[in-house]
Amino acid sequence: MKKKLLLLTPPLLQTNTPYPATMHLAGFLKSRGFEVFQRDLSIKVARDVLLKYGDETTDELLEFLSGPAPLEAKREASEAIDSLAIWIRDNIDPDFGFSRYAEHLCRAVTDFGELERRVKRRGVMDAPLERHLKAAMDEARPDVVGVTCPFPGTLVAAFKIARYVKRKYPGVRLLLGGGYVSTELRDMTDERPRKYFDEFLLDEGYAAMARLLGGRCRDEDVPPFVRPSYEGIDWGEYFDVVETDNFVTSLWSAGKWVKLVMARGCYWHRCAFCDVKLPYIGCFRMPKASEIADCLEEFFPSPVISGVHFVDEAMPPALVSALCDEILRRGIDVEWWGNVRFDAAFTPALAKKMAKAGCIAVTGGLECANDRLLALMKKGITLASAEKVLRAFRAAKIFVHAYLMYDFPTETKAEQRGAERYVRSLARKGLIQSCYWHRFALTVHSPIAREPEKFGIIIKPLESNFARNELEYVRKNRPRIAQA
Numbered sequence: 001m002k003k004k005l006l007l008l009t010p011p012l013l014q015t016n017t018p019y020p021a022t023m024h025l026a027g028f029l030k031s032r033g034f035e036v037f038q039r040d041l042s043i044k045v046a047r048d049v050l051l052k053y054g055d056e057t058t059d060e061l062l063e064f065l066s067g068p069a070p071l072e073a074k075r076e077a078s079e080a081i082d083s084l085a086i087w088i089r090d091n092i093d094p095d096f097g098f099s100r101y102a103e104h105l106c107r108a109v110t111d112f113g114e115l116e117r118r119v120k121r122r123g124v125m126d127a128p129l130e131r132h133l134k135a136a137m138d139e140a141r142p143d144v145v146g147v148t149c150p151f152p153g154t155l156v157a158a159f160k161i162a163r164y165v166k167r168k169y170p171g172v173r174l175l176l177g178g179g180y181v182s183t184e185l186r187d188m189t190d191e192r193p194r195k196y197f198d199e200f201l202l203d204e205g206y207a208a209m210a211r212l213l214g215g216r217c218r219d220e221d222v223p224p225f226v227r228p229s230y231e232g233i234d235w236g237e238y239f240d241v242v243e244t245d246n247f248v249t250s251l252w253s254a255g256k257w258v259k260l261v262m263a264r265g266c267y268w269h270r271c272a273f274c275d276v277k278l279p280y281i282g283c284f285r286m287p288k289a290s291e292i293a294d295c296l297e298e299f300f301p302s303p304v305i306s307g308v309h310f311v312d313e314a315m316p317p318a319l320v321s322a323l324c325d326e327i328l329r330r331g332i333d334v335e336w337w338g339n340v341r342f343d344a345a346f347t348p349a350l351a352k353k354m355a356k357a358g359c360i361a362v363t364g365g366l367e368c369a370n371d372r373l374l375a376l377m378k379k380g381i382t383l384a385s386a387e388k389v390l391r392a393f394r395a396a397k398i399f400v401h402a403y404l405m406y407d408f409p410t411e412t413k414a415e416q417r418g419a420e421r422y423v424r425s426l427a428r429k430g431l432i433q434s435c436y437w438h439r440f441a442l443t444v445h446s447p448i449a450r451e452p453e454k455f456g457i458i459i460k461p462l463e464s465n466f467a468r469n470e471l472e473y474v475r476k477n478r479p480r481i482a483q484a
Helices: 021-031 041-053 058-066 071-091 112-120 126-140 152-168 179-184 206-212 289-299 317-330 348-356 371-376 383-395 413-428
Strands: 005-009 036-040 144-148 173-177 257-260 307-310 336-340 359-367 399-406 434-439 457-459 473-475 478-482
Touching: 005 021, 005 041, 005 126, 021 036, 021 144, 021 206, 036 041, 036 126, 041 058, 041 071, 041 126, 041 152, 058 071, 112 152, 126 152, 144 152, 152 173, 152 179, 173 179, 173 206, 257 289, 289 317, 317 348, 348 383, 359 383, 383 399, 383 413, 399 413
Parallel strands: 005 036, 005 144, 144 173, 257 307, 307 336, 336 359, 359 399, 399 434
Antiparallel strands: 457 473, 473 478
16 A cells, blocks of 8 residues: 655755655656655744744744745845854854755764764754644655755755654654665665664655655666656745845845756766766756646746746756747746856857846856866867857856866866866856865765776765765875875
């Protein structure tokens, strides 16, 4: 007999739009006949904490930030809400953060005992979390509860959810999945976490969850495009936090975006710094553009939803082109943005068609912005080829955010300074409108970790029976330890 499932998103995540994991799982499982409920506990807890510690204006501010006012008009209200969150952190609960909780602990937690102590300690989110969790459990009456844990900042809350359900609803089976589990907990040997969760699901989890619910499902039964279900999600709860006047940067924290996965896996899957051997990245499957367009017609036009954010891996140029054709042929009125590789296939003609079909921005990696290092990491682009793509996007009036990386193995200080000058020149030319520099993080599932000698590093042993992902290393030509 098929079991009833409740999917939960734990606090704390972005407040402007729902995180998409449970929506995609719900959409797939419902298509196979399962009874599925979902609740976003993150936004509910965030609102309740702010309202508890705010003043009489807080409710009005949240309603204003939930509405359609222009971004520039929301700056002052956003600053007030952000100041309140900082006050809560400094005076009430040092682990509280707007889109994360105890993230500093969970980034590299090798000892589950340290995490468990934090799970048992009560903080500002416990009372509202338990209240909303009880309401969801009593309404759904599930046989199985699935919790997504996409980032370190949701780990404590995920285990708090499990602890509460185990105490109050014995007999309910608990599952934990998501990006954090798939990357950090693949090698977990500690048995203590299994007192909280009965199963830990790796990678996408579609087929595995269907089987755990009593159905028959092979991995190949999962379609290349999964249409999400937003049933159980209240778009009116979400509110913007506008931290900058930069339109591109604000896309992550403002706007109510339907998040879709254009294609499963990465069509390039060769970058040396990426976890390309993990199944959910390395197994590329591309759907028909018509399937994505059918989904867009379900949501748009909408008086509430801002548009679509295509998430996870880079959008394949051929599929982008075909989807644009579908959007234009059907006359779908939608704005959208997503991640790309600065692939030469994004020609001026394709960029122009993307803009006509509603594309407002793209994000993509220039990484170390140095040709030697781009070749070493097998990025598959050069600065010259990438700049041609950037010029195509500029001509089409599509905004660009660039992801950048520093302290990559073998990178010299001269190369780093050269990269900074080059990126500034791109900004002066109007070829990028926003960028962010990330310090290189060596992960256990990357090609670099498997062949460190090719990158001039020595990896330090990591002893952990719980989380294991980021690795410490020593450069052979630089006597210091680098850690992300």
